[in-house]
Amino acid sequence: MKIAVLGAGSIGCYVAGCLLASDPTLSAANALTLIGRQRLYDDITANGLKVTDWQGREQLTKPEHIAFSIENDSLVDADVILLCVKSQDTEQAAAIINQHAKQSAVVVSLQNGVGNAHLLRQHIKQCVIAGMVPFNVFYKGNGHFHCGTEGNIALEDPNNQCSDIIKALNNASLPVTVYNDMKAVQYGKLIMNLNNAVNALSGIPLKSQLGDRQYRLVMAKVLSEALAVLKAEGIAPARTGKVIPKLMPKIMKLPNFLFNVMASSTLKIDPEARSSMYEDLALGRRTEIDYLNGEIVRLGEENHIATPVNKHIVNLIKQHEVAKKGSPHLPANALLLK
Ligand SMILES: NC(=O)C1=CN([C@@H]2O[C@H](COP(=O)(O)OP(=O)(O)OC[C@H]3O[C@@H](n4cnc5c(N)ncnc54)[C@H](OP(=O)(O)O)[C@@H]3O)[C@@H](O)[C@H]2O)C=CC1
Numbered sequence: 001m002k003i004a005v006l007g008a009g010s011i012g013c014y015v016a017g018c019l020l021a022s023d024p025t026l027s028a029a030n031a032l033t034l035i036g037r038q039r040l041y042d043d044i045t046a047n048g049l050k051v052t053d054w055q056g057r058e059q060l061t062k063p064e065h066i067a068f069s070i071e072n073d074s075l076v077d078a079d080v081i082l083l084c085v086k087s088q089d090t091e092q093a094a095a096i097i098n099q100h101a102k103q104s105a106v107v108v109s110l111q112n113g114v115g116n117a118h119l120l121r122q123h124i125k126q127c128v129i130a131g132m133v134p135f136n137v138f139y140k141g142n143g144h145f146h147c148g149t150e151g152n153i154a155l156e157d158p159n160n161q162c163s164d165i166i167k168a169l170n171n172a173s174l175p176v177t178v179y180n181d182m183k184a185v186q187y188g189k190l191i192m193n194l195n196n197a198v199n200a201l202s203g204i205p206l207k208s209q210l211g212d213r214q215y216r217l218v219m220a221k222v223l224s225e226a227l228a229v230l231k232a233e234g235i236a237p238a239r240t241g242k243v244i245p246k247l248m249p250k251i252m253k254l255p256n257f258l259f260n261v262m263a264s265s266t267l268k269i270d271p272e273a274r275s276s277m278y279e280d281l282a283l284g285r286r287t288e289i290d291y292l293n294g295e296i297v298r299l300g301e302e303n304h305i306a307t308p309v310n311k312h313i314v315n316l317i318k319q320h321e322v323a324k325k326g327s328p329h330l331p332a333n334a335l336l337l338k
């Protein structure tokens with residue numbers, strides 16, 4: 001099996017680093033190629049790929065064992081394409097797959113957002129598998145990618161086309177759970193991802209942000225709006241972490257001492273972890289806001305349900321995307337409409 005990671009950033013490099021470190025035959029057979037940008041090409045071909053996690057994983061793959069390409073035609077012989085670009089780049093990635101990949105390749109979307117697999121199916125002929133990555137990965141520089149939270153990768157596999165990649169991921173200690181109803185899983189993850197923007201605007205690590213009741217009260221409002229909208233759409237988001245989505249607003253409202261008791265058993269999170277949207281603001285990149293809180297605003301409009309807090313958060317993120325000055329470090333009360 002030849003694997004290509006299209007969009008080698010935080011998730012792509014972490015997954016690739018775990019796969020390469022766990023199976024030396026992948027690099028010996030040139031069976032895993034990362035396709036990404038010059039910036040990470042320069043870093044990884046100089047420093048190698050180091051993957052660590054909050055539970056003590058520490059694996060290094062040396063530069064000479066890594067195939068990193070900035071050319072899209074490196075997709076040509078891939079049997080499995082792990083698609084790890086941001087949602088706003090999916091359509092362009094589909095065009096690249098159309099141009100360069102084999103018809104028999106299986107394209108696995110490891111992206112956040114609920115529409116990527118559907119969009120891919122509209123544009124490419126290859127088999128598309130919807131996936132979901134529950135854990136957080138943060139790029140620390142010098143080829144180092146750190147995973148700061150827990151969880152199994154979720155995949156669908158209706159026609160048993162993923163057994164080899166699932167085996168490889170499991171072997172790399174990236175356990176996979178196969179779901180029949182990925183739509184519910186993706187909406188469950190969307191619910192979790194509504195915190196990405198709050199975290200990016202706060203500018204503090206996820207653990208500190210969730211430990212602060214004022215930010216949690218913002219999240220309670222964001223989540224209540226989202227759950228009302230999904231209910232109107234007839235979507236029951238699956239539980240993707242330890243907490244049932246519909247209980248989340250209540251949990252967010254708990255006083256600190258009760259929240260901390262609950263979090264100590266359900267929320268395993270590295271003190272340094274931050275959302276991918278924080279990283280996007282920090283690096284002056286476009287964020288996925290339109291596909292996360294923006295999706296709730298869109299569904300709210302379709303169902304005539306007001307989503308003022310999500311709307312305000314979408315506007316704030318867009319404002320700070322344009323400013324390109326990183327996180328604005330806003331206090332919680334600035335995330336609520338006056
Ligand atoms: N980071 C995290 O903790 C998590 C992220 N996710 C999801 O995973 C997906 C990927 O996120 P993440 O890894 O953080 O994103 P990154 O931005 O770190 O990685 C994506 C990389 O792909 C590059 N890219 C985009 N288009 C192409 C292309 N056509 N050819 C080659 N490279 C390309 C981007 O470059 P450029 O910046 O120049 O566009 C970027 O370097 C997102 O949907 C995200 O929501 C899911 C769970 C956790």
Ligand SMILES: CC(C)(CO)C(=O)C(=O)O
Nearest residue numbers: 134135136192193275276
């Ligand atoms: C932090 C996490 C894991 C959940 O919100 C995430 O998906 C992201 O950073 O994009």
